[in-house]
Amino acid sequence: MHFQQLAYFVAVAEARHFTRAAEAVHVSQPSLSQQIKALENELGAELFSRARGNIALTDAGEALLPLARRILADADTARHEVQELVQLRRGRIRLGATPSVCTGLLPDVLRAFHDLHPGIRLRIEEGGSHDLVRQLARGALDLALLVLPLPAASPALTTVELLQEDLVVLSSTARPAPGRRGTVRVADLEDEPMVMFRHGYDLRELTVAACRAEGFEPQFTVEGGEMDAVLGFVRAGLGVAVMPSMVAARAGQDLRMTPLAPPGLRRTIALAHRSDVAPPRAARELQRLLLAGRPDAPAAAPAPDAPAAAPAPGGPGPAGG
Numbered sequence: 001m002h003f004q005q006l007a008y009f010v011a012v013a014e015a016r017h018f019t020r021a022a023e024a025v026h027v028s029q030p031s032l033s034q035q036i037k038a039l040e041n042e043l044g045a046e047l048f049s050r051a052r053g054n055i056a057l058t059d060a061g062e063a064l065l066p067l068a069r070r071i072l073a074d075a076d077t078a079r080h081e082v083q084e085l086v087q088l089r090r091g092r093i094r095l096g097a098t099p100s101v102c103t104g105l106l107p108d109v110l111r112a113f114h115d116l117h118p119g120i121r122l123r124i125e126e127g128g129s130h131d132l133v134r135q136l137a138r139g140a141l142d143l144a145l146l147v148l149p150l151p152a153a154s155p156a157l158t159t160v161e162l163l164q165e166d167l168v169v170l171s172s173t174a175r176p177a178p179g180r181r182g183t184v185r186v187a188d189l190e191d192e193p194m195v196m197f198r199h200g201y202d203l204r205e206l207t208v209a210a211c212r213a214e215g216f217e218p219q220f221t222v223e224g225g226e227m228d229a230v231l232g233f234v235r236a237g238l239g240v241a242v243m244p245s246m247v248a249a250r251a252g253q254d255l256r257m258t259p260l261a262p263p264g265l266r267r268t269i270a271l272a273h274r275s276d277v278a279p280p281r282a283a284r285e286l287q288r289l290l291l292a293g294r295p296d297a298p299a300a301a302p303a304p305d306a307p308a309a310a311p312a313p314g315g316p317g318p319a320g321g
Contacts, residue, residue: 003075005039006068008032009047013065016055066138073139080280091282092121096132096144098202099227101269104165104246105145109293113286120282128200133157136274142283147202148268156275162290167206167265168257170231170248171240178240183261190216193239195230196223202267207242210265231255 011021012032022029040047047061057065080092097106102124110122125141132144136157150157169184171177178184178192189211196218197204211218221239231251234241244267248257271290273279279287
Protein backbone atom coordinates (compact mmCIF):
# COMPACT_ATOMS: atom_id res chain seq x y z
CA MET A 1 0.00 0.00 0.00
CA HIS A 2 1.45 3.38 -1.06
CA PHE A 3 0.58 6.97 -0.18
CA GLN A 4 -0.02 7.63 -3.87
CA GLN A 5 -2.65 4.89 -4.01
CA LEU A 6 -4.41 6.32 -0.96
CA ALA A 7 -4.35 9.79 -2.51
CA TYR A 8 -5.90 8.44 -5.71
CA PHE A 9 -8.53 6.57 -3.67
CA VAL A 10 -9.50 9.73 -1.73
CA ALA A 11 -9.67 11.71 -4.97
CA VAL A 12 -12.10 9.22 -6.54
CA ALA A 13 -14.14 9.02 -3.30
CA GLU A 14 -14.56 12.80 -3.28
CA ALA A 15 -15.17 13.25 -7.02
CA ARG A 16 -17.21 10.04 -7.49
CA HIS A 17 -15.80 10.06 -11.01
CA PHE A 18 -12.55 8.47 -12.23
CA THR A 19 -11.81 10.97 -14.99
CA ARG A 20 -12.39 14.04 -12.81
CA ALA A 21 -10.33 12.46 -10.02
CA ALA A 22 -7.47 11.81 -12.45
CA GLU A 23 -7.55 15.45 -13.54
CA ALA A 24 -7.49 16.58 -9.89
CA VAL A 25 -4.34 14.57 -9.09
CA HIS A 26 -2.72 15.26 -12.50
CA VAL A 27 -2.43 11.69 -13.80
CA SER A 28 -4.02 9.86 -16.69
CA GLN A 29 -7.28 8.07 -16.03
CA PRO A 30 -5.85 4.61 -16.92
CA SER A 31 -2.95 5.11 -14.49
CA LEU A 32 -5.32 6.11 -11.71
CA SER A 33 -7.61 3.15 -12.38
CA GLN A 34 -4.62 0.79 -12.38
CA GLN A 35 -3.44 2.07 -8.98
CA ILE A 36 -6.93 1.79 -7.50
CA LYS A 37 -7.13 -1.81 -8.74
CA ALA A 38 -3.71 -2.55 -7.23
CA LEU A 39 -4.91 -1.13 -3.89
CA GLU A 40 -8.05 -3.27 -4.00
CA ASN A 41 -5.92 -6.35 -4.72
CA GLU A 42 -3.65 -5.47 -1.80
CA LEU A 43 -6.61 -5.09 0.57
CA GLY A 44 -8.56 -8.03 -0.84
CA ALA A 45 -11.75 -6.02 -1.24
CA GLU A 46 -13.43 -3.79 -3.78
CA LEU A 47 -13.52 -0.14 -2.71
CA PHE A 48 -15.96 1.18 -5.30
CA SER A 49 -19.09 -0.16 -6.91
CA ARG A 50 -19.39 0.80 -10.57
CA ALA A 51 -23.00 0.32 -11.58
CA ARG A 52 -24.08 1.96 -14.87
CA GLY A 53 -21.40 4.58 -14.62
CA ASN A 54 -22.29 5.60 -11.05
CA ILE A 55 -19.38 5.43 -8.64
CA ALA A 56 -20.19 4.64 -5.01
CA LEU A 57 -18.12 3.51 -2.05
CA THR A 58 -18.53 -0.07 -0.90
CA ASP A 59 -18.57 -0.88 2.82
CA ALA A 60 -14.82 -1.46 2.60
CA GLY A 61 -14.37 1.91 0.90
CA GLU A 62 -16.44 3.68 3.56
CA ALA A 63 -14.26 2.12 6.27
CA LEU A 64 -11.02 3.08 4.51
CA LEU A 65 -11.89 6.70 3.64
CA PRO A 66 -11.47 8.38 7.07
CA LEU A 67 -8.32 6.36 7.74
CA ALA A 68 -6.83 7.28 4.35
CA ARG A 69 -7.54 10.97 4.93
CA ARG A 70 -5.87 10.83 8.32
CA ILE A 71 -2.82 8.95 6.99
CA LEU A 72 -2.37 11.48 4.19
CA ALA A 73 -2.77 14.40 6.62
CA ASP A 74 -0.14 12.89 8.93
CA ALA A 75 2.21 12.33 5.99
CA ASP A 76 1.74 15.97 4.97
CA THR A 77 2.52 17.10 8.52
CA ALA A 78 5.64 14.91 8.55
CA ARG A 79 6.86 16.45 5.30
CA HIS A 80 6.44 19.97 6.65
CA GLU A 81 8.18 19.01 9.91
CA VAL A 82 11.20 17.61 8.10
CA GLN A 83 11.36 20.52 5.67
CA GLU A 84 11.53 23.18 8.37
CA LEU A 85 14.90 24.85 8.52
CA VAL A 86 16.82 25.31 11.74
CA GLN A 87 15.95 28.21 14.03
CA LEU A 88 12.36 28.27 12.76
CA ARG A 89 13.19 30.32 9.68
CA ARG A 90 10.51 28.58 7.64
CA GLY A 91 7.38 26.58 8.29
CA ARG A 92 3.65 26.89 8.81
CA ILE A 93 1.09 26.60 11.58
CA ARG A 94 -2.54 25.61 11.13
CA LEU A 95 -4.32 27.06 14.15
CA GLY A 96 -8.01 26.74 14.86
CA ALA A 97 -9.86 29.06 17.21
CA THR A 98 -13.37 30.07 18.08
CA PRO A 99 -14.27 33.44 16.51
CA SER A 100 -14.36 35.32 19.82
CA VAL A 101 -10.88 34.01 20.70
CA CYS A 102 -9.66 35.23 17.30
CA THR A 103 -10.99 38.66 18.15
CA GLY A 104 -9.97 38.91 21.81
CA LEU A 105 -6.88 36.79 22.47
CA LEU A 106 -5.05 36.05 19.24
CA PRO A 107 -4.11 39.44 17.72
CA ASP A 108 -1.52 40.32 20.38
CA VAL A 109 -0.19 36.76 20.65
CA LEU A 110 0.21 36.35 16.90
CA ARG A 111 1.93 39.73 16.62
CA ALA A 112 4.47 38.65 19.26
CA PHE A 113 5.00 35.30 17.50
CA HIS A 114 5.40 36.94 14.08
CA ASP A 115 8.00 39.35 15.48
CA LEU A 116 10.01 36.37 16.75
CA HIS A 117 9.52 34.13 13.69
CA PRO A 118 8.60 36.20 10.62
CA GLY A 119 9.22 33.28 8.25
CA ILE A 120 6.44 31.14 9.73
CA ARG A 121 3.16 31.20 7.80
CA LEU A 122 0.08 31.35 10.00
CA ARG A 123 -3.16 29.83 8.77
CA ILE A 124 -6.14 30.53 11.02
CA GLU A 125 -9.35 28.52 10.87
CA GLU A 126 -12.35 29.97 12.72
CA GLY A 127 -15.14 27.73 13.92
CA GLY A 128 -17.08 26.39 16.87
CA SER A 129 -15.40 23.97 19.26
CA HIS A 130 -17.28 20.98 17.80
CA ASP A 131 -16.03 21.73 14.27
CA LEU A 132 -12.47 22.40 15.46
CA VAL A 133 -12.37 19.08 17.33
CA ARG A 134 -13.33 17.29 14.11
CA GLN A 135 -10.62 19.13 12.17
CA LEU A 136 -8.01 18.21 14.78
CA ALA A 137 -9.04 14.57 14.48
CA ARG A 138 -8.70 14.70 10.68
CA GLY A 139 -5.22 16.18 10.93
CA ALA A 140 -6.37 19.43 9.29
CA LEU A 141 -5.14 21.52 12.26
CA ASP A 142 -1.98 21.49 14.34
CA LEU A 143 -3.43 23.30 17.36
CA ALA A 144 -6.81 24.66 18.39
CA LEU A 145 -8.09 27.06 21.01
CA LEU A 146 -11.34 25.57 22.26
CA VAL A 147 -14.02 26.26 24.83
CA LEU A 148 -14.26 23.57 27.53
CA PRO A 149 -15.87 21.19 28.17
CA LEU A 150 -15.26 19.36 24.90
CA PRO A 151 -17.98 17.37 23.12
CA ALA A 152 -18.64 14.04 24.83
CA ALA A 153 -17.56 12.04 21.76
CA SER A 154 -14.25 13.88 21.32
CA PRO A 155 -11.28 11.89 19.96
CA ALA A 156 -8.10 11.55 22.02
CA LEU A 157 -6.89 15.12 22.49
CA THR A 158 -4.39 16.68 24.83
CA THR A 159 -5.80 19.88 26.32
CA VAL A 160 -4.19 22.49 28.56
CA GLU A 161 -6.30 25.19 30.19
CA LEU A 162 -5.12 28.67 29.21
CA LEU A 163 -7.53 30.97 30.99
CA GLN A 164 -10.95 31.47 32.47
CA GLU A 165 -12.78 34.48 31.13
CA ASP A 166 -15.75 36.39 32.49
CA LEU A 167 -18.71 36.99 30.20
CA VAL A 168 -20.30 40.45 30.27
CA VAL A 169 -23.38 42.09 28.81
CA LEU A 170 -22.59 44.48 25.98
CA SER A 171 -25.02 47.28 25.15
CA SER A 172 -25.12 50.56 23.26
CA THR A 173 -24.27 53.68 25.26
CA ALA A 174 -27.26 55.29 23.53
CA ARG A 175 -29.60 52.98 25.48
CA PRO A 176 -30.26 52.88 29.24
CA ALA A 177 -27.87 50.58 31.08
CA PRO A 178 -29.33 47.09 31.62
CA GLY A 179 -29.76 45.75 35.15
CA ARG A 180 -29.50 47.61 38.42
CA ARG A 181 -26.65 49.00 40.49
CA GLY A 182 -24.08 48.43 37.81
CA THR A 183 -24.58 44.69 37.28
CA VAL A 184 -26.96 42.47 35.35
CA ARG A 185 -28.49 39.23 36.54
CA VAL A 186 -29.17 36.56 33.95
CA ALA A 187 -32.82 36.79 35.02
CA ASP A 188 -32.83 40.49 34.00
CA LEU A 189 -32.22 39.45 30.38
CA GLU A 190 -35.77 38.07 30.19
CA ASP A 191 -37.00 41.62 29.58
CA GLU A 192 -34.11 42.69 27.35
CA PRO A 193 -34.15 42.39 23.54
CA MET A 194 -31.05 40.43 22.57
CA VAL A 195 -28.80 40.09 19.55
CA MET A 196 -27.71 36.50 19.05
CA PHE A 197 -24.98 34.71 17.12
CA ARG A 198 -25.65 32.10 14.48
CA HIS A 199 -25.93 28.42 15.37
CA GLY A 200 -22.51 26.82 15.95
CA TYR A 201 -21.19 29.55 18.23
CA ASP A 202 -20.22 28.36 21.70
CA LEU A 203 -21.43 31.72 23.05
CA ARG A 204 -24.92 31.12 21.66
CA GLU A 205 -25.21 27.73 23.35
CA LEU A 206 -23.88 29.08 26.65
CA THR A 207 -26.20 32.11 26.67
CA VAL A 208 -29.34 30.17 25.75
CA ALA A 209 -28.54 27.50 28.37
CA ALA A 210 -28.06 30.17 31.06
CA CYS A 211 -31.40 31.80 30.21
CA ARG A 212 -33.24 28.48 30.24
CA ALA A 213 -31.70 27.67 33.62
CA GLU A 214 -33.46 30.82 34.87
CA GLY A 215 -36.75 29.61 33.42
CA PHE A 216 -37.15 31.71 30.27
CA GLU A 217 -36.36 31.75 26.57
CA PRO A 218 -34.29 34.75 25.40
CA GLN A 219 -35.99 37.28 23.10
CA PHE A 220 -33.97 37.74 19.90
CA THR A 221 -34.46 40.90 17.87
CA VAL A 222 -31.73 39.78 15.47
CA GLU A 223 -30.04 36.40 15.27
CA GLY A 224 -27.70 34.56 12.96
CA GLY A 225 -24.81 37.02 12.84
CA GLU A 226 -21.06 36.63 12.97
CA MET A 227 -19.04 38.42 15.66
CA ASP A 228 -18.51 41.73 13.85
CA ALA A 229 -22.16 41.77 12.75
CA VAL A 230 -23.39 41.19 16.31
CA LEU A 231 -21.20 44.03 17.58
CA GLY A 232 -22.64 46.28 14.87
CA PHE A 233 -26.23 45.36 15.77
CA VAL A 234 -25.59 46.07 19.44
CA ARG A 235 -23.95 49.39 18.51
CA ALA A 236 -27.09 50.28 16.51
CA GLY A 237 -29.22 49.74 19.62
CA LEU A 238 -31.04 46.63 18.38
CA GLY A 239 -30.40 44.76 21.61
CA VAL A 240 -27.82 43.55 24.10
CA ALA A 241 -25.43 40.62 23.70
CA VAL A 242 -23.48 38.39 26.07
CA MET A 243 -19.81 38.69 25.16
CA PRO A 244 -16.40 37.58 26.46
CA SER A 245 -14.73 40.38 28.38
CA MET A 246 -11.69 40.35 26.07
CA VAL A 247 -13.89 41.02 23.04
CA ALA A 248 -15.87 43.69 24.88
CA ALA A 249 -12.65 45.46 25.87
CA ARG A 250 -11.80 45.94 22.17
CA ALA A 251 -15.31 46.90 21.06
CA GLY A 252 -15.03 50.71 21.18
CA GLN A 253 -16.20 53.64 23.28
CA ASP A 254 -19.77 53.62 21.95
CA LEU A 255 -20.46 50.27 23.60
CA ARG A 256 -20.94 49.65 27.32
CA MET A 257 -19.96 46.44 29.10
CA THR A 258 -21.80 45.56 32.30
CA PRO A 259 -20.69 42.68 34.56
CA LEU A 260 -23.03 39.84 35.30
CA ALA A 261 -24.01 39.67 38.98
CA PRO A 262 -22.46 36.79 40.98
CA PRO A 263 -22.11 33.97 40.29
CA GLY A 264 -21.99 35.34 36.73
CA LEU A 265 -20.97 33.36 33.68
CA ARG A 266 -17.47 32.26 32.80
CA ARG A 267 -15.89 30.15 30.12
CA THR A 268 -12.67 28.17 30.02
CA ILE A 269 -10.33 28.44 27.02
CA ALA A 270 -7.95 25.55 26.42
CA LEU A 271 -5.20 24.76 23.92
CA ALA A 272 -5.64 21.36 22.27
CA HIS A 273 -3.78 19.05 19.91
CA ARG A 274 -4.02 15.40 18.97
CA SER A 275 -2.57 13.06 21.57
CA ASP A 276 -1.17 10.58 19.06
CA VAL A 277 0.79 13.06 16.92
CA ALA A 278 3.15 15.75 18.22
CA PRO A 279 2.51 19.19 16.69
CA PRO A 280 5.12 20.41 14.17
CA ARG A 281 8.07 22.35 15.51
CA ALA A 282 6.66 25.77 14.61
CA ALA A 283 3.35 24.90 16.27
CA ARG A 284 5.19 23.79 19.40
CA GLU A 285 6.87 27.19 19.52
CA LEU A 286 3.50 28.96 19.32
CA GLN A 287 2.20 26.58 21.97
CA ARG A 288 5.12 27.55 24.22
CA LEU A 289 4.36 31.25 23.72
CA LEU A 290 0.68 30.79 24.52
CA LEU A 291 1.41 28.80 27.67
CA ALA A 292 4.05 31.29 28.79
CA GLY A 293 1.41 34.03 28.71
CA ARG A 294 -1.12 31.98 30.68
CA PRO A 295 -2.40 34.03 33.61
CA ASP A 296 -1.93 32.68 37.14
CA ALA A 297 -5.38 33.89 38.18
CA PRO A 298 -8.75 34.26 36.45
CA ALA A 299 -9.36 37.53 34.64
CA ALA A 300 -10.88 40.24 36.82
CA ALA A 301 -14.41 41.37 36.15
CA PRO A 302 -14.77 44.79 34.50
CA ALA A 303 -15.85 47.84 36.47
CA PRO A 304 -19.64 48.33 36.63
CA ASP A 305 -21.08 49.81 33.42
CA ALA A 306 -17.61 50.55 32.08
CA PRO A 307 -17.41 51.80 28.49
CA ALA A 308 -15.65 49.29 26.27
CA ALA A 309 -12.09 50.36 25.59
CA ALA A 310 -11.13 51.60 22.16
CA PRO A 311 -8.82 49.34 20.14
CA ALA A 312 -5.15 49.95 20.77
CA PRO A 313 -3.42 52.14 18.16
CA GLY A 314 -2.51 50.00 15.20
CA GLY A 315 -4.32 47.02 16.70
CA PRO A 316 -7.12 45.13 14.99
CA GLY A 317 -10.70 46.01 15.69
CA PRO A 318 -13.46 43.46 16.16
CA ALA A 319 -13.68 40.80 13.50
CA GLY A 320 -14.76 37.21 13.21
CA GLY A 321 -17.32 35.52 15.43
